[in-house]
Amino acid sequence: MSKAFLELAENEVEIEKIEKEIEKFKILKYKPIYLKRDKLIDSIDSFWKIILSQHSNFVNFIRASDFKYVDCINQIIVDYDEENVGNFSITFKFNEIEGDFPAQTVTKAFKLIKIIPEDNKDSESEDESVEGEKLISESVEIIWPKSYNSINPSLIEDKKSDEGKRNYRKGMKSFFGWFKWTGLKPGKEFPHGDSFATLFSEDLYPYCVKYYTEAQRDLEDEASDSDYDSAEEPLDIDNEESENDEPPKKKSKI
Amino acid sequence: MSKAFLELAENEVEIEKIEKEIEKFKILKYKPIYLKRDKLIDSIDSFWKIILSQHSNFVNFIRASDFKYVDCINQIIVDYDEENVGNFSITFKFNEIEGDFPAQTVTKAFKLIKIIPEDNKDSESEDESVEGEKLISESVEIIWPKSYNSINPSLIEDKKSDEGKRNYRKGMKSFFGWFKWTGLKPGKEFPHGDSFATLFSEDLYPYCVKYYTEAQRDLEDEASDSDYDSAEEPLDIDNEESENDEPPKKKSKI
Incomplete structure (x- = not known):
């Protein structure tokens, strides 16, 4: 029987390899189609603004005042690393707000690393839980809006005063604070930076296309509910599955 | 811009095709490794009994008294249909309980079908919601235990009496009732037969291997907690990821 257990353990290792292989296959299959999609999305006005303002979970991660700048995002591209499955980078292209916020393109990269579970008593936060893998990143340069000067960490002179601390924390919790997130200083960084x-x-x-279609429909419903005339025609660029109101379905793992 | 929307819709159709292709690739990749695993599991005593008695969600679907017969399951094999992605069948091999329940092997097949959303006012239950796809099946023959004679639907003579109705319902909610589940008579069948x-x-x-390892560990913890000597050696047939107490992680979709 112990021979069976050994062979079963080997079998599990093989399954892990296959999982990686499947992920790689997926990434390579999606690459050309995402590339094509990125170009098409680029020609649609306010594509990301519409999605991000309507998405039910996105709003939970950032501050309400961040939406002014989220609305400036005119392109988001995720690049999945097929050689190191689990690693990816996200590129944001921002439009400017004159006198406040410059146009810029920023890429933040994420790595999935194995963590060796050790004695957890000294762990500072629940983020350091006994997971097998975790996501980390490096702080990346982004120009903050001028309106955020008071909470911009690099402009706070006295970080030890009560006001300084408060403003520092506010800044770190903003959308811009997330670009500093590393995943290595739990409790002191943008909260849930990995989930974001x-x-x-x-x-x-x-x-994104399913979300855009749904968000457009919701916006039109809102517009007709409040008796305003919607200037736009109803859009239905999605396939038949979009008929339901549920979030886009994810394919299940076998 | 409307050209972009058209092309985006075409792109979505291509994405759906790729999803199917990836599912097929997954099924074919897993087939040989699952086949090998099935054989190895077959040589381990009480493999499924240990998993099913410890799984946190399994218990919610059936009646407590069903566990006597769930414990008789000595093999479970899921066969995924690579030609019709989403379809699968589950084969159960039962040991006998002398005088009550015969040894038998039963296979139940499931099909994923597209549903066309129509006027939902006449819908009898929440099961008929506006989903794009749903799972259906056919009633399959299984010999019920003798101890279930009073709730065995094919033995209830008067299904219209109060007692008859009550017993009929009890039977349909049992593990054996699930083998009759079709997905076509919501409210009148085994509840949540598709989720099960x-x-x-x-x-x-x-x-299953991750669950088995975890269940074994839990059983040993229980045994040592209650000061009984565990006759078995601790088993650790899983890889390093099993160190955590969380349910096995599923790989995410890109």
């Missing part, structure tokens, strides 16, 4: 990253890589980017 | 099927196809079968 995977929200883009596993949800918003793969299902 | 996918519990096997998407969770229990793919992650």
Whole structure:
């Protein structure tokens, strides 16, 4: 019987390899189709603004005042690394707000690393839980809006005063604070920075067209509900599955 | 711009095709490794009994008294149809309980069908919701235990009496009632028969080794907690990921 257990353990290792192989296959299959889609999306006005303002979960990660700048995002591209499955980068292209916020393109990269579970008593936060893998990143340069000067960490002179601390924390919790997130200083960084990253890589980017179609429909419903005339024609660029009101379905794993 | 929308819709159709292709690739990749695993599992005593008695969600689908017969299951095999992605069948091999329940092997097949959303006002239950796809099946023959004679639907003579109705319902809600489930008579069949099927196809079968390892560990913890000597050695046939207490992680979709 112990021979069976050994062979079963080997079998599990093989399954892990196959999982990686399948992920790689998926990434390579999606690459050309996503490339084509990125170009098409680029020609649609306010595509990401419409999605991000209507998405039910996105709003939970950032501050309400961040939406002014989220609305400036005119392109989001997620690049999945087929050689290192689990790693990816997200590129944001921002439009400017004159006198406040410059046009810029920023890429933030994420790595999936194995963590060796050790004694957890010294762990500072629940983020350091006994997971087998975790996502990390590096702080990346982004020019903050002028209106955020008071909470911009690099402009706070006295970080030890009560006001300084408060403003620092506010800044770190903003959308711009997320670009500093590393995943290595739990409790001291943008909260749930890893989940925010995977929200883009596993949800918003793969299902953006479905989300756009749904968001458009909702916006039109709102417009007709409030008796305003909608200037736009109803859009239905999605296939038949979009008839339901549920979030886009994810294919299940076998 | 409307040209972009058209092309985007075409792109979505291509994405759907790719999804099917990836599912097929997955099924074919897993087939030989699952076949090998089935044989190895077959040589391990009480493999499925240990998993099913410890799984946190399995218990919610059936009646407590069913566990006597669930414990008789000595083999479960899920066969995924690579030609019709989404279709699968589940085969159960039961040991006998002398004088009550015969040894038997039963296969139940499931089909994923597209449903065309129509006027939902006449819908009898929430099962007929506006989903794009649903799982259906056919009633399949299984010999019920003798101890279930009073609730065995084919033995209830007067199904219209109050007692008859009550017993009929009890029977349909039992594990054996699930083998009659079709997905076509919502409210009148085994409840959540589709979720119970996918519990096997998407969770229990793919992650059975991880579940077995965890269940073994839990059983040993229980045994040592209650100061009984565990006769068995601790088993750790899983890889390093099993160190955590969370349910086995599913790979995310890109």
